[in-house]
Every structure is written in structure tokens, then in C-alpha cells.
Amino acid sequence: MDGPRERLARLGPAFLSDSELLAILLGTGRAGEGVVSLAAKVLKETGSLWALARMSIAELGRIPGIGPAKAARVAAAFEVGSRGLVSPDIEATPLSNSEMVYVRYGRRLMSSRVERFVVISVDAKNRVRAEREVARGGRTTCQVDPAEVFRLLVSESASGAIFVHNHPSGDPAPSPKDLELTERLVAAGSVLDIRILDHLIVGSGRYTSLRDAGLWPSTAVKSTPSVCLRS
Numbered sequence: 303m304d305g306p307r308e309r310l311a312r313l314g315p316a317f318l319s320d321s322e323l324l325a326i327l328l329g330t331g332r333a334g335e336g337v338v339s340l341a342a343k344v345l346k347e348t349g350s351l352w353a354l355a356r357m358s359i360a361e362l363g364r365i366p367g368i369g370p371a372k373a374a375r376v377a378a379a380f381e382v383g384s385r386g387l388v389s390p391d392i393e394a395t396p397l398s399n400s401e402m403v404y405v406r407y408g409r410r411l412m413s414s415r416v417e418r419f420v421v422i423s424v425d426a427k428n429r430v431r432a433e434r435e436v437a438r439g440g441r442t443t444c445q446v447d448p449a450e451v452f453r454l455l456v457s458e459s460a461s462g463a464i465f466v467h468n469h470p471s472g473d474p475a476p477s478p479k480d481l482e483l484t485e486r487l488v489a490a491g492s493v494l495d496i497r498i499l500d501h502l503i504v505g506s507g508r509y510t511s512l513r514d515a516g517l518w519p520s521t522a523v524k525s526t527p528s529v530c531l532r533s
Contacts, residue, residue: 306338320351327379332367340367355380355413356470384410396428400500400511403464407433408504411468417444419467421451423460428499432458446483448490455496462497466504474505476512484512485519 304312306322315323325341332340344365348354354362354376362373397403403422411418419437424430434454437446444467455463465487469475476484484501491498500513512518 328372356415404509408509411504415470419446422464423458424462426461462499464499465501468504472506474503474510488519
């Protein structure tokens with residue numbers, strides 16, 4: 303009887319079940335239990351591949367039969383899959399609207415169980431220069447330091463920036479703290495002559511663009527050392 307690897311080679315990945323694909327990543331089972339059985343049990347306990355992708359490496363490693371090495375392989379596989387959705391040709395295309403930003407960067411954050419704040423620096427033609435995660439928090443908060451954000455942008459000689467962060471709750475509606483932080487970052491960008499183009503908040507399969515939603519700051523305020531996002 304073919305195992306998952308043999309079925310993958312013969313039929314291709316689309317014909318394998320979730321547990322078979324996970325079994326290939328795990329590689330081996332544990333004492334008294336084969337890898338396919340272990341993979342099926344892991345999926346039953348966690349709920350789905352979606353739930354598994356939202357776990358941290360530490361959480362993965364605490365699942366019976368997984369451990370640190372297998373947890374690292376699984377986490378790396380999910381990240382490779384996410385990054386592989388974006389082709390080099392798309393990466394070279396200037397960002398012209400919020401949907402492009404969401405497809406290219408925001409979807410990567412959907413599976414995160416903690417808040418992550420990403421800064422995308424662009425040149426004068428809105429071509430991406432770099433993508434950097436500048437803050438990572440818990441399930442409801444993420445501490446963002448505006449000074450660190452602009453230190454990064456200045457070091458990359460960025461002409462502009464787009465901010466993207468996720469709400470693990472799945473609701474992309476901006477909180478008052480989100481709006482406050484955006485206002486302070488826009489004010490700081492004005493002082494440093496760095497265009498702040500948009501701030502996207504990513505939820506479960508959807509997003510909110512503060513620009514598109516008509517929530518963009520109209521006045522500048524004095525910047526403070528840090529602001530805490532809350533979903």
C-alpha cells in the first residue's frame with residue numbers, strides 16, 4: 303500500500319488529504335504510532351490546518367508527538383507556502399491600491415494568533431524597497447514604537463511607507479488606538495518628508511484600509527514614544 307510520499311510522487315499534492323500532507327512534513331511518527339496516524343490525531347486535536355497554521359512554534363512543540371524539530375518544519379512549511387503565493391514579477395510591480403497590499407502582504411498575517419505590525423517601505427514610484435516586521439505582541443495588543451518605525455524608513459532611504467497589522471480576533475475594524483497610532487505616524491512622516499500611504503488592518507479573510515474607509519488623519523499631532531494597538 304502506498305504511503306503519503308509515494309502517493310505524492312504518483313498523483314501530486316492536490317490528491318492528498320490534509321493528514322497525508324502533514325504526515326510528509328512530520329516525517330516520522332512516535333513509539334507505537336505511525337506518522338499517518340499521528341498526523342490525523344494532530345489535526346483532530348487542533349481542528350484543521352488553518353488552526354495549525356495559527357500556532358506558534360512553542361505551541362506546536364507542545365503537541366504530543368511533535369516536539370521542537372517537527373514544530374520547526376511545520377512552521378517553516380506554512381511560511382514557505384505563504385511567501386510562495388507572491389511571484390517575483392508581482393513583487394516588482396508598484397503598489398497602487400489597498401487590494402494589492404492585502405494580497406501581497408496582508409494575507410500572510412491572517413493566520414497569526416498574535417498581533418504583528420509590518421512596515422512596507424517604498425520608493426517614489428511606490429515600488430517596494432523592503433518589508434519589515436517591527437512589532438509583535440499578544441492576542442489583543444502590540445506595542446509599536448514610532449521612533450523605531452522611522453529609524454527603519456530613514457535607514458532605507460524610503461520615500462513612503464505602508465503599514466499593515468492584523469487583528470487575531472478576525473475583526474478588521476480599527477480601534478481608537480489604531481486610529482491614534484496612525485495619526486501620530488502620519489504626523490511624524492510629514493515632519494520627515496516620508497509619505498504615509500495607507501494603514502491596513504487584516505482580519506479573517508478581509509481587511510480595512512483606513513484610506514479607503516475615509517478614516518485617514520486630517521490633522522497632525524505631536525508624536526509620542528510608543529502607542530499600543532488593540533484589536
